Amino acid sequence: MKKLLKFLKGYVKESIIAPLFKLLEACFELFVPIVIKSIVDIGIGKAEKAYVIRMSLMLVLLAVIGLI
Numbered sequence: 001m002k003k004l005l006k007f008l009k010g011y012v013k014e015s016i017i018a019p020l021f022k023l024l025e026a027c028f029e030l031f032v033p034i035v036i037k038s039i040v041d042i043g044i045g046k047a048e049k050a051y052v053i054r055m056s057l058m059l060v061l062l063a064v065i066g067l068i
Contacts, residue, residue: 028066035059 008015035055043052 025066028062031062032059035062 035058039052039055042048043055
């Protein structure tokens with residue numbers, strides 16, 4: 001690890017921010033199954049069309065934020 005540190009001297013900010021963004025993206029990816037479960041259980045189970053549309057838009061928002 002010490003050998004790698006000499007290559008990271010000019011990239012301190014990037015070395016900290018990049019793993020944080022990757023962690024954030026992974027968290028958004030973990031929310032997707034939870035949202036889909038609620039769509040199936042609540043939206044489709046109780047035939048609430050508005051809920052399905054709202055949660056589908058949330059899935060799109062999670063995808064866009066994860067992409068950014």
